[in-house]
Structures are given as structure tokens and as C-alpha cells.
Amino acid sequence: MSDRKAELERKKAKLRAIREDKDRRRREKEQKDAEEALQRASATSSLDSRRDIDEMLSSLGVAPVKDVLSSLSSMTSLSPPQTASPDASLPHTDKASLQLQGGPKKQPQELQVVFVQSTDIPPKETVIYTKQTQTTTSGVTELRDGCSSNASPLAGYMEDWWRPRKDEYNLNPGLEWEDEFTVLTFDGDVARQGDDEEAAFHGKLPPGILPHGLPTVKEVQPAVTDAPVEKKDEEKEKKAVRELSADEKQTIMLSAEFQRFMSRAGRVIERALAESVDIYTDYTGGGDGENALYSKGDDKSAARLSLVRTFEEERWSRGRCVTCLDWSTFHPELVLASYYNSDDAPHDPDGVCLVWNTKFKKTTPEDIFHCQSAVMSATFARFHPNLILGGTYSGQIVLWDNRVQKRTPVQRTPLSSVAHTHPVYCLSVIGSQNAHNLISVSTDGRLCSWSLDMLSQPQETLELQHRQAKPVAVTCMDCPQTMLNNFVLGSEDGNVYTGCLYGQRAGVTECVEAHAGPLTGVSCHAAAGPVDLAHLYLTCSVDWSVKLWSLKESKPLYSFEDNGDYLVDVRWSPAHPALFAAADAASRLDLWNLNRDTEVPIASVQAEGGAAFSRVSWSPAGSLVTAGDDRGKISVYELAEQVWSPRHDEWNKLVYTLQELRNNQADDDAALSPPPSLSSIASIASNPLR
Amino acid sequence: MANEAEDTIRKLSTYKGVVGVVVVNGEGIPIKTTLDNHISVQYAGLLTALVDKAKTVVRDLDPSNDLTFLRIRSKKSEVMVAPDKEFILIVVQNPVE
Numbered sequence: 171m172s173d174r175k176a177e178l179e180r181k182k183a184k185l186r187a188i189r190e191d192k193d194r195r196r197r198e199k200e201q202k203d204a205e206e207a208l209q210r211a212s213a214t215s216s217l218d219s220r221r222d223i224d225e226m227l228s229s230l231g232v233a234p235v236k237d238v239l240s241s242l243s244s245m246t247s248l249s250p251p252q253t254a255s256p257d258a259s260l261p262h263t264d265k266a267s268l269q270l271q272g273g274p275k276k277q278p279q280e281l282q283v284v285f286v287q288s289t290d291i292p293p294k295e296t297v298i299y300t301k302q303t304q305t306t307t308s309g310v311t312e313l314r315d316g317c318s319s320n321a322s323p324l325a326g327y328m329e330d331w332w333r334p335r336k337d338e339y340n341l342n343p344g345l346e347w348e349d350e351f352t353v354l355t356f357d358g359d360v361a362r363q364g365d366d367e368e369a370a371f372h373g374k375l376p377p378g379i380l381p382h383g384l385p386t387v388k389e390v391q392p393a394v395t396d397a398p399v400e401k402k403d404e405e406k407e408k409k410a411v412r413e414l415s416a417d418e419k420q421t422i423m424l425s426a427e428f429q430r431f432m433s434r435a436g437r438v439i440e441r442a443l444a445e446s447v448d449i450y451t452d453y454t455g456g457g458d459g460e461n462a463l464y465s466k467g468d469d470k471s472a473a474r475l476s477l478v479r480t481f482e483e484e485r486w487s488r489g490r491c492v493t494c495l496d497w498s499t500f501h502p503e504l505v506l507a508s509y510y511n512s513d514d515a516p517h518d519p520d521g522v523c524l525v526w527n528t529k530f531k532k533t534t535p536e537d538i539f540h541c542q543s544a545v546m547s548a549t550f551a552r553f554h555p556n557l558i559l560g561g562t563y564s565g566q567i568v569l570w571d572n573r574v575q576k577r578t579p580v581q582r583t584p585l586s587s588v589a590h591t592h593p594v595y596c597l598s599v600i601g602s603q604n605a606h607n608l609i610s611v612s613t614d615g616r617l618c619s620w621s622l623d624m625l626s627q628p629q630e631t632l633e634l635q636h637r638q639a640k641p642v643a644v645t646c647m648d649c650p651q652t653m654l655n656n657f658v659l660g661s662e663d664g665n666v667y668t669g670c671l672y673g674q675r676a677g678v679t680e681c682v683e684a685h686a687g688p689l690t691g692v693s694c695h696a697a698a699g700p701v702d703l704a705h706l707y708l709t710c711s712v713d714w715s716v717k718l719w720s721l722k723e724s725k726p727l728y729s730f731e732d733n734g735d736y737l738v739d740v741r742w743s744p745a746h747p748a749l750f751a752a753a754d755a756a757s758r759l760d761l762w763n764l765n766r767d768t769e770v771p772i773a774s775v776q777a778e779g780g781a782a783f784s785r786v787s788w789s790p791a792g793s794l795v796t797a798g799d800d801r802g803k804i805s806v807y808e809l810a811e812q813v814w815s816p817r818h819d820e821w822n823k824l825v826y827t828l829q830e831l832r833n834n835q836a837d838d839d840a841a842l843s844p845p846p847s848l849s850s851i852a853s854i855a856s857n858p859l860r
Numbered sequence: 861m862a863n864e865a866e867d868t869i870r871k872l873s874t875y876k877g878v879v880g881v882v883v884v885n886g887e888g889i890p891i892k893t894t895l896d897n898h899i900s901v902q903y904a905g906l907l908t909a910l911v912d913k914a915k916t917v918v919r920d921l922d923p924s925n926d927l928t929f930l931r932i933r934s935k936k937s938e939v940m941v942a943p944d945k946e947f948i949l950i951v952v953q954n955p956v957e
Contacts, residue, residue, distance in 0.1 A: 440871075
């Protein structure tokens with residue numbers, strides 16, 4: 171610790187010494203400067219204006235300068251060697267002062283008039299070549315000499331060259347004499363390009379000396395002469411085109427490129443127009459925006475099922491019954507709707523397919539397709555992002571492509587006995603990316619399997635017959651998720667037929683008597699989860715009921731009898747294992763959750779207008795339900811979060827529920843049938859409520 | 861087929877708040893418009909230059925990039941420009957509150 175202290179002390183002493191040194195030096199310098207200044211002052215005054223001052227002073231009655239000087243010099247303790255100041259530029263003046271001083275100190279010497287050697291060095295004329303166009307730039311000031319060096323660093327240097335400037339800042343030590351000058355300029359040049367400071371510094375330098383030591387390359391400013399010429403050209407152009415514009419415009423508008431451009435750009439602009447988000451909303455003023463949102467949010471959470479949007483198109487969808495709804499796998503916001511023919515517009519094509527976009531708020535469809543025969547079923551080609559397939563009333567299958575600008579199909583299957591001759595009610599693409607087929611079923615019981623590359627003839631045909639003679643009049647079809655070879659059909663006679671697509675036992679294998687009337691919808695369980703529930707399927711029919719079945723059993727697991735009108739469609743949710751939607755002809759849409767309640771739907775909504783629903787579908791994520799009605803309107807309903815998103819245990823819960831349902835069923839059966847033995851009595855006794 | 865383009869233009873011009881629609885070709889001459897001629901010509905001329913400048917900006921920042929949409933929001937209106945290789949679609953809209 172002590173040696174550190176000593177170190178500190180030493181350092182402090184050193185610092186002090188250095189400081190004192192500095193101070194001393196500074197004082198010395200100051201003294202010297204003062205002396206020099208004094209010297210100079212005395213010297214200059216003695217030379218230039220001495221005579222004038224002498225005259226003036228003597229006229230005023232004051233002692234002439236030299237007397238004053240002598241008194242001054244006697245006061246200041248200047249020794250002759252010090253007068254030889256390092257200022258080499260003033261030797262002449264010093265000599266004079268010496269002479270002067272020497273005079274009063276020694277004996278008053280004889281003063282002589284010394285002829286001053288004045289040398290006059292004319293400024294070195296530099297010839298400047300500039301590598302730019304010798305055009306006048308706009309706003310240039312007139313130059314005194316003919317040198318048009320406007321943009322060079324030495325521009326304006328030659329201005330006022332005749333006016334001598336002193337080397338005030340001692341920039342040129344090469345000048346010997348104190349009154350030597352270099353050609354300097356004032357920097358007030360408006361036309362000078364480049365920043366002012368730099369140019370000012372340039373101005374004070376003698377010619378030939380560049381500030382940075384290297385020639386600077388400045389960009390040549392383009393001559394600004396084109397502006398008026400351009401305008402004239404434009405006007406001429408406009409005038410010229412206006413003369414022959416009408417025809418030209420028409421030809422341009424009829425060109426294919428223009429059509430394509432309009433469809434693309436029109437789409438984009440429509441989406442932009444439809445987004446009515448005002449980014450300038452001022453919440454400090456009103457505060458309504460946020461509140462409204464919040465209240466809406468509350469409402470939504472309260473309402474499980476709420477109408478978000480309706481899709482309808484004035485020209486193409488009005489008055490047409492929605493026959494099918496399908497969602498795209500590539501773009502989950504796109505929904506495809508196919509329409510039946512319209513009685514109002516007999517001249518319009520019978521079959522219409524519209525692709526709607528749920529992401530943007532625009533009210534017009536993304537794509538419009540139509541064909542000559544009414545489209546009964548439609549689907550996106552699952553593995554082709556641009557293709558849309560439709561099954562028509564005439565039995566043809568048509569293919570549309572949204573890359574092409576046509577609204578009519580690009581391909582059609584032939585109308586022959588090889589393919590379908592009855593309306594194609596069911597269409598689906600099954601398989602995997604590399605091995606997929608299009609399955610189409612028509613109402614005459616024929617199932618065709620097609621390859622999308624070749625639609626001229628089906629790859630396979632299958633006659634769906636039960637018990638050899640009776641063809642099945644198929645109204646709806648679905649395939650279980652995991653058992654891709656199987657299918658489930660609903661028919662007009664109220665039966666459900668199950669069978670295999672390929673293999674040895676291709677065809678209908680089983681028949682289940684399901685409903686008392688034609689089936690309108692069949693849906694196989696869609697939500698994949700930890701438990702395999704793919705054997706479950708739902709059916710709905712015009713007998714006002716929805717029934718839950720399992721492929722393993724021939725009796726229904728449960729029957730939902732809550733409706734009071736024809737059931738038109740039923741669909742399992744793709745996300746929630748126990749959730750399904752059912753729509754009926756009284757425009758009522760029901761949401762059932764088997765894990766919560768099997769007696770009543772958990773949510774139900776009635777659509778206004780009195781139109782009957784005709785189709786129901788779920789969005790791939792499971793958060794939206796769309797229902798199409800027979801007037802051509804598609805209503806999109808949004809579900810509350812807790813309704814549509816499943817928890818982990820939903821699958822297990824569903825298994826329990828099913829078990830319970832089975833138990834209840836068994837008990838019901840047991841209760842109905844007369845108890846023949848004690849065991850059955852025991853079973854009844856154990857369930858007193860039954 | 862010309863009907864489709866006309867339909868699109870008509871549909872756009874009947875949207876809520878839209879003041880006018882102008883379709884301009886590559887030279888800056890309006891081909892089809894729903895506004896007065898001199899206004900259309902003005903819009904066409906000014907916006908063609910602006911679209912070119914905007915394209916240059918985008919391209920200079922990243923040569924593989926390209927301008928797809930230009931939207932000018934002003935106090936009184938909004939101009940939406942959808943440029944293409946040969947044509948430009950301009951829509952003038954009054955912002956809807």
C-alpha cells in the first residue's frame with residue numbers, strides 16, 4: 171500500500187512538473203509573440219504609412235512617429251539579436267526598423283531615402299482544360315474571361331484575377347515578400363457546383379495547387395437542356411395517338427394479353443378495394459373502433475355459431491340450387507361451389523361452378539366456370555392445384571383449368587355407354603400423390619374409376635349391384651379415411667351399401683337397411699386421432715333423422731331425431747372427433763357434439779330468407795361451416811374456438827360415449843323384448859331406470 | 861372476350877367509393893377510362909412516370925425483385941396502381957370511413 175502511495179506521489183509530482191513546463195513555455199511563447207507583433211507593428215508602420223503619418227501628425231502638432239517609436243523602443247527591452255525574428259518574410263522591414271532603432275540608441279544617423287525594391291510578379295496564368303461539354307449550365311453567372319471552367323475545382327478562380335489579394339492565411343510560404351499576392355477570389359459564385367466550403371478553400375489557393383494533392387474527379391453534370399424538348403415530344407405523341415385512338419384502343423382491348431392483364435390486375439384491385447381497413451383511424455378521437463371490436467368479440471364468444479359472410483353472385487348464382495361444396499387442399503381459403511341450373515335465366519349455361527375466396531373480403535368469386543349441363547357434384551383435383559372437376563346431369567365429367575382464361579371446360583368425358591349415362595352425383599379423388607384415381611358414381615349404379623390424364627375412357631367400371639339383379643340407385647357416397655379400398659353408399663331406397671372398390675370382391679358386399687326414405691347424405695368419420703374411429707359414419711335422410719353407424723355393425727348406434735324437416739346433408743368435422751353438422755330443409759343448421767350431449771345439438775342457427783339448405787361442408791381446419799341453399803346463397807358460419815377445436819381426450823371420450831350408447835341400446839333392446847330368463851330380469855333389476 | 865375486360869372495369873368502377881378506373885398502355889396513353897379525358901391523360905402521364913421510378917427503386921434495391929402494386933394514400937383520395945409488363949391499371953378511390 172505504501173509503495174503505491176509513493177508511486178502516486180511520484181506520478182503527481184511528474185504531472186505537476188509537466189504542467190509547469192507547459193505553462194513556462196506558453197508564457198515564453200506569448201512574450202515572444204507579443205514582441206514580434208510589436209516589432210511588426212512598429213516595422214510596418216514605419217515603412218508604409220510612416221511618411222503619411224508623419225505629415226499628419228506634424229500637421230496636428232504631435233511629434234512625428236519616429237520619435238514615438240524611439241521612445242517605445244527604449245521602453246521595450248529588445249536586444250538586437252531578437253529583432254532578427256524567425257519571420258523570414260520580413261527581413262526588409264526588420265532592417266528598416268533596425269535602422270530606425272539603431273538611430274535613436276546610437277547617434278541620430280543620417281537617414282536616407284531608400285529606394286524600395288519592389289518586385290511585381292504577375293500571376294502565373296494557368297491554362298485550364300475542362301473535360302465537359304462547353305454548354306452553358308442553367309443559372310450561370312457571366313465570366314470575366316473566356317475561360318469556361320464552370321465545374322472544375324478552380325472555377326471562378328480566374329474571376330477578379332486583376333484584383334490583388336494578400337496571402338492573409340499564409341497559405342503560400344513560397345511568397346518571399348510580404349506584399350506578394352496570389353490570385354484569390356471571393357467565393358460568391360452561384361454557379362459553382364460542389365459544397366461551398368470546399369470551393370472557398372479552393373478559391374484561396376494559388377493556381378495549380380490542388381487541395382488534396384491529387385486531382386479530384388468530379389462527375390460531369392449533364393447539360394440540362396432536355397426538359398423542354400421532352401415535353402414537346404410527349405405532346406406530339408399524345409396528339410398523334412389521339413387522332414387514331416379509337417380503333418387502336420379497340421384492337422388493344424380485344425387482344426389476349428389485355429384480357430389476361432385485366433383478369434389478373436382486376437382481381438388484385440378488387441381484393442384491395444374490398445379491404446376496408448382504414449389505417450388512419452384515430453382512436454383518441456372516438457375510441458369507438460376498439461370498443462366495437464371488443465364487444466363483437468364478446469358476442470362471438472357467446473354465440474357458438476355465427477354468420478360471418480355470404481357468398482352470392484348476382485349473375486351466376488342467383489336462383490340456382492347449390493349442389494356441392496368442396497375445399498381446396500392447396501389453398502385452404504378457397505371453396506368450390508357447384509350450382510344447378512336456373513329457371514330465371516334459360517339462356518345462361520345450365521351448369522355453373524364458382525370458386526370463392528374466404529380470405530379476402532371481396533364479394534365476387536375468384537373464378538367462374540360454366541358448362542352446358544347442370545353440375546351435380548364438383549371437387550378440386552386433390553393433387554393438381556389448378557384443376558377442378560365436375561360431374562354433370564348428363565353423365566359427363568368435365569375438367570376446368572384455372573390457368574387458362576376459358577370459362578368452359580378444357581376436357582370432357584365422352585357421352586357414351588362406356589362412361590356414365592345418368593347424372594353423376596358423387597365425385598371424389600382418392601389415393602395418393604402418385605397413384606390416384608377419380609371415382610365417379612352415377613345414379614344408375616355405375617361406378618367408374620378414371621385417370622386424370624386420360625378422360626376419354628374410364629380405367630375401370632364397376633356395376634354396383636346388390637344380389638346380382640338390383641342396381642343401386644346411388645345418391646351419396648363416401649370413403650372411410652383409413653380404409654381406402656372401401657366405400658359407403660347411400661341410395662334412394664333408404665339402404666346403405668358398403669363395398670370394396672378394387673380387388674377380388676370389388677363391388678357391393680353388404681346392405682344395411684338404414685332409413686325410411688332416400689338417403690341424402692353420408693359422411694365417414696374424418697377427424698384422425700389417437701383412436702381409430704374410421705368405422706363410424708353418419709347418414710341422414712328425408713325421414714327427419716340422422717343416424718350414427720359403425721361399419722362393423724348392422725344396427726345403428728344412435729339416431730338423432732331433433733329435426734322437423736327433411737335432412738339434406740350431414741358432415742363430420744375434420745378436426746373434432748365428436749362434432750358434426752347437419753342441415754335441414756327448414757334452413758336450420760345444427761351442430762352436434764357427441765361428447766357433450768347426444769339428445770340436442772349444442773348450437774343451432776336458423777337462416778333467414780326461407781330458403782332451404784342443400785349442402786353443408788367444413789373448412790379443412792374445422793373452424794368454418796358453409797351451408798349452401800337452394801337459392802344460390804352460401805352462408806359461411808364461424809365457430810367459437812372452444813367449440814371446434816378438440817382437446818386431447820376427445821377421442822377417448824368419444825369411445826366412452828359410444829360405449830354408453832351401445833349399452834343404452836342393448837338395454838333398450840333387452841327392455842323391449844320380453845325377459846325370458848332370470849339373467850335378463852337381473853339385468854333389468856340392475857338398471858331400475860330402464 | 862372483350863366483354864370480360866369491360867365487365868371487370870365496370871365492376872370495379874361500381875365499387876363503393878371508387879371515383880374512376882383508367883387502363884393505360886405501355887406508352888402512357890389511356891386506353892379505357894371512366895373519367896374525363898384530360899384527367900385520364902393527366903393521371904396516365906403522371907402515374908406512368910411514377911410507376912417507372914418505383915420499379916427502378918425496387919429493382920435497384922434488389923435486382924431479382926419487381927414492383928407488383930403501388931398504393932398512394934393522400935388526404936382526399938387513394939390511388940391504387942397495378943402495373944404489368946405492358947399495361948397499368950389505375951383505380952382512384954375515396955377512402956370509405
